[in-house]
Amino acid sequence: xxxxxxxxxxxxxxxxxxxxxxxxxxxxxxxxxxxxxxxxxxxxxxxxxxxxxxxxxxxxxxxxxxxxxxxxxxxxxxxxxxxxxxxxxxxxxxxxxxxxxxxxxxxxxxxxxxxxxxxxxxxxxxxxxxxxxxxxxxxxxxxxxxxxxxxxxxxxxxxxxxxxxxxxxxxxxxxxxxxxxxxxxxxxxxxxxxxxxxxxxxxxxxxxxxxxxxxxxxxxxxxxxxxxxxxxxxxxxxxxxxxxxxxxxxxxxxxxxxxxxxxxxxxxxxxxxxxxxxxxxxxxxxxxxxxxxxxxxxxxxxxxxxxxxxxxxxxxxxxxxxxxxxxxxxxxxxxxxxxxxxxxxxx
Ligand code: ATP
Ligand code: MG
Numbered sequence: 001x002x003x004x005x006x007x008x009x010x011x012x013x014x015x016x017x018x019x020x021x022x023x024x025x026x027x028x029x030x031x032x033x034x035x036x037x038x039x040x041x042x043x044x045x046x047x048x049x050x051x052x053x054x055x056x057x058x059x060x061x062x063x064x065x066x067x068x069x070x071x072x073x074x075x076x077x078x079x080x081x082x083x084x085x086x087x088x089x090x091x092x093x094x095x096x097x098x099x100x101x102x103x104x105x106x107x108x109x110x111x112x113x114x115x116x117x118x119x120x121x122x123x124x125x126x127x128x129x130x131x132x133x134x135x136x137x138x139x140x141x142x143x144x145x146x147x148x149x150x151x152x153x154x155x156x157x158x159x160x161x162x163x164x165x166x167x168x169x170x171x172x173x174x175x176x177x178x179x180x181x182x183x184x185x186x187x188x189x190x191x192x193x194x195x196x197x198x199x200x201x202x203x204x205x206x207x208x209x210x211x212x213x214x215x216x217x218x219x220x221x222x223x224x225x226x227x228x229x230x231x232x233x234x235x236x237x238x239x240x241x242x243x244x245x246x247x248x249x250x251x252x253x254x255x256x257x258x259x260x261x262x263x264x265x266x267x268x269x270x271x272x273x274x275x276x277x278x279x280x281x282x283x284x285x286x287x288x289x290x291x292x293x294x295x296x297x298x299x300x301x302x303x304x305x306x307x308x309x310x311x312x313x314x315x316x317x318x319x320x321x322x323x324x325x326x327x328x329x330x331x332x333x334x335x336x337x338x339x340x341x342x343x344x345x346x347x
Contacts, residue, residue, distance in 0.1 A: 073306030199228030
């Protein structure tokens with residue numbers, strides 16, 4: 001076993017979707033099952049979700065249950081991964097307060113993901129300070145557990161960069177207490193930022209262009225059959241485009257060689273299917289049906305497992321409470337080291 005530690009998580013702003021699955025969740029389960037990590041922490045980021053949903057606490061609360069069920073459904077195992085709720089670990093908030101001193105106002109305003117999210121969300125009266133500062137709070141989450149490895153989607157790159165800057169500055173000014181983390185991105189390009197079913201740049205709970213892990217078989221099929229493909233591919237015989245065609249992007253993310261034998265035996269692999277589409281003569285319905293078979297096969301066991309866990313919600317909360325207790329032990333230890341380094345350990 002290595003000394004590596006994982007910290008990652010999700011905002012409880014909705015059910016988890018296949019973008020989360022290929023961008024981060026699928027990898028987490030694989031990493032969990034290698035057994036090579038010393039510790040794995042998975043955080044439900046409710047405090048972060050409140051930075052832009054503060055007026056709708058019920059939504060955040062409801063979705064804690066949904067995200068926890070999604071986790072259990074995909075196969076995260078509470079015996080191997082500590083699953084916890086961010087707000088229940090006050091040490092994280094305390095660290096954020098100290099880290100804020102290490103980041104200039106200009107620096108938080110420059111974060112490209114935060115900028116894009118501000119554009120996308122309707123903040124009405126103004127952008128909450130807590131929202132602009134959430135990358136600093138994320139630095140607390142990562143460093144509190146001395147995480148070495150953070151498996152997340154590509155939109156999180158600027159957050160990791162911010163965290164690394166804070167670590168370097170803290171260690172330089174005070175003492176070498178904090179650990180510089182590495183981002184771990186999905187190796188398949190289609191998975192870095194899975195587009196929505198509408199073809200928009202990112203599948204996102206807040207936009208609602210998602211196929212959820214908890215969707216019924218019927219819903220999955222309906223969503224796939226009405227997906228965005230290639231607007232210039234009107235007749236079956238017209239040459240089609242594969243680039244920017246969401247059905248092919250999803251196939252890139254989900255398709256395995258054995259799927260062809262099972263569902264499309266006339267083709268040897270995805271390259272052949274793409275070549276036929278580009279040449280003309282392959283209809284959208286056929287590729288959508290193929291994608292549907294693949295996604296149903298992948299999502300059905302997740303949904304079934306999720307439904308089993310949903311029968312005993314108190315047991316899910318019991319699991320979360322135990323996770324919070326374990327997580328707090330580690331975070332408290334780091335906070336003590338931080339306060340000692342900052343010379344604020346008076347008694
Ligand atoms: P919100 O709209 O509330 O921000 P979200 O759908 O962006 O929700 P998050 O909880 O912010 O989801 O992200 C959780 C994790 O999933 C992060 O690691 C993020 O990078 C990854 N992720 C989110 N959307 C995608 C996507 N479309 N493709 C790949 N990874 C994604
Ligand atoms: Mg997000």
